[in-house]
Amino acid sequence: MSTKFDKGASIAVIGAGIVGVASAFDLARRGYEVTVFDPAPPGQGGPSWRNAGQIGASDLQPLSTPGIALTGLRMMLQKDSPLRIPGLEKLRLLPWFWRFMATSRGDNYRHACAAMTTLASQAFEDMSQMLSAAGCAGKMRRSGAGFIYDRAQSFAASQPAWAMKAEAGFPSSPMNREVIAARLPDMDARFSHGMLSENWGDVSDPLEIVRDLAGALQKCGGTFRHSKVTRLTPLANGIFVETEAGREIFDGTVVAAGVASRQFAKAFGENLPLAAERGYNLTFPDPGFRLELPLVMPDRGIAITQLGEGLRIGGWAEYAANPNRPENRSCYEAMSRISSEIFPGLNQSGAISWMGNRPSLPDSIPVISRSLNSNRVFYNCGHGHYGLSNSATSARILGSLIAGEEQPPANRAFTLRRFN
Numbered sequence: 355m356s357t358k359f360d361k362g363a364s365i366a367v368i369g370a371g372i373v374g375v376a377s378a379f380d381l382a383r384r385g386y387e388v389t390v391f392d393p394a395p396p397g398q399g400g401p402s403w404r405n406a407g408q409i410g411a412s413d414l415q416p417l418s419t420p421g422i423a424l425t426g427l428r429m430m431l432q433k434d435s436p437l438r439i440p441g442l443e444k445l446r447l448l449p450w451f452w453r454f455m456a457t458s459r460g461d462n463y464r465h466a467c468a469a470m471t472t473l474a475s476q477a478f479e480d481m482s483q484m485l486s487a488a489g490c491a492g493k494m495r496r497s498g499a500g501f502i503y504d505r506a507q508s509f510a511a512s513q514p515a516w517a518m519k520a521e522a523g524f525p526s527s528p529m530n531r532e533v534i535a536a537r538l539p540d541m542d543a544r545f546s547h548g549m550l551s552e553n554w555g556d557v558s559d560p561l562e563i564v565r566d567l568a569g570a571l572q573k574c575g576g577t578f579r580h581s582k583v584t585r586l587t588p589l590a591n592g593i594f595v596e597t598e599a600g601r602e603i604f605d606g607t608v609v610a611a612g613v614a615s616r617q618f619a620k621a622f623g624e625n626l627p628l629a630a631e632r633g634y635n636l637t638f639p640d641p642g643f644r645l646e647l648p649l650v651m652p653d654r655g656i657a658i659t660q661l662g663e664g665l666r667i668g669g670w671a672e673y674a675a676n677p678n679r680p681e682n683r684s685c686y687e688a689m690s691r692i693s694s695e696i697f698p699g700l701n702q703s704g705a706i707s708w709m710g711n712r713p714s715l716p717d718s719i720p721v722i723s724r725s726l727n728s729n730r731v732f733y734n735c736g737h738g739h740y741g742l743s744n745s746a747t748s749a750r751i752l753g754s755l756i757a758g759e760e761q762p763p764a765n766r767a768f769t770l771r772r773f774n
């Protein structure tokens with residue numbers, strides 16, 4: 355079979371999270387006949403629903419940075435630890451963490467930084483184009499973000515990373531106590547060290563974005579099937595997509611099923627080491643003030659955003675091999691206490707609690723790739739902390755792969771081959 359799909363070819367997309375819907379929209383605009391499968395309504399089957407809604411486009415380092423072993427241990431010992439690996443999950447995830455640790459060293463680390471830079475440098479332009487095509491460009495702001503540190507010491511330790519970003523063309527400026535008080539008057543007065551990163555922004559609401567894209571996709575002729583895909587079977591002239599409702603034949607398929615993507619890869623004999631990196635947050639519908647700027651608090655591992663649904667505060671990383679592991683309710687109590695520490699006047703009534711499974715790969719780089727074992731299967735998954743931010747860029751890269759366009763060498767970083 356040829357390695358490119360002609361216009362009019364039928365493509366099944368598995369997963370209607372932000373990544374699947376963005377990919378489907380890109381493919382429909384290229385002239386493919388697209389069908390999206392998901393048992394959940396668009397955006398509501400995974401973390402695309404109530405994530406922090408930030409467009410983070412200046413993080414140029416993988417989570418596993420040099421010295422991560424010590425940093426991770428220190429984090430796990432601190433009160434309200436932003437990093438948790440419960441009980442037996444430590445054993446189950448040993449191979450994953452082995453690979454994670456390897457990312458922090460030598461060429462692995464340099465390659466991961468280069469891939470993160472490739473995505474970050476295109477995120478805003480691709481997002482603007484995708485949202486304009488969907489008629490909702492006004493729902494994204496390139497406001498910049500305040501990175502607010504708890505300690506002068508961690509602020510000082512972060513400076514080499516900020517210098518590296520500035521050198522790569524991602525500018526920032528320091529925020530002292532006065533600047534923080536002026537721009538973030540509802541924050542506790544204890545915060546006196548921050549950086550304003552320009553390549554950052556937010557959307558009005560992450561679920562609204564998925565819904566708008568889904569609507570725009572339908573206008574381009576795309577369709578949705580509310581069913582779970584149980585099996586993919588490649589044939590000589592197509593691929594069978596099986597669901598509980600029956601099976602249909604397509605020319606090609608895109609696996610964008612978040613953490614569940616790894617099962618599909620396994621069935622094709624491919625290693626796609628996805629872990630569920632669970633994040634917890636609270637949304638306060640009526641906080642009593644309006645936050646002007648999206649915030650990241652690196653010492654606490656949380657992000658704070660003013661969204662249509664309210665003020666959202668949360669984050670953290672709780673690793674699990676099993677994405678269906680029950681949520682840890684004590685995280686919400688801790689998050690509520692932290693929220694009032696940061697904003698002493700916060701009205702917490704009516705808070706909505708939520709947990710989502712980030713689909714995370716050990717090198718923090720998504721897989722945007724053709725399958726190694728079937729020409730008809732493609733993957734777009736493993737976006738970890740930046741699935742919303744990189745949805746448009748990864749959709750464009752995937753669309754260009756499917757259309758058989760020549761790829762810039764930098765896109766090789768996203769291949770599935772690196773795990774196989």
Ligand SMILES: Cc1cc2nc3c(=O)[nH]c(=O)nc-3n(C[C@H](O)[C@H](O)[C@H](O)COP(=O)(O)OP(=O)(O)OC[C@H]3O[C@@H](n4cnc5c(N)ncnc54)[C@H](O)[C@@H]3O)c2cc1C
Pocket residue numbers: 368369370371372373374391392393394397398399400401402403404405406407408409410581582583584610611612613614615631632633634635657668669709710711712713734735736737738739740741742743744
């Ligand atoms: C607390 C938190 C805050 C975050 N904040 C941000 C942020 O500010 N900015 C950012 O860019 N990212 C953020 N993220 C990360 C972001 O949410 C994810 O990277 C992104 O949502 C992943 O999207 P996805 O479409 O790949 O996966 P998902 O949203 O998980 O979608 C996958 C879909 O596949 C479906 N599916 C699974 N199996 C099957 C099957 N067999 N058949 C059919 N369908 C199937 C599921 O139902 C689901 O709808 C955050 C995540 C968390 C948890």
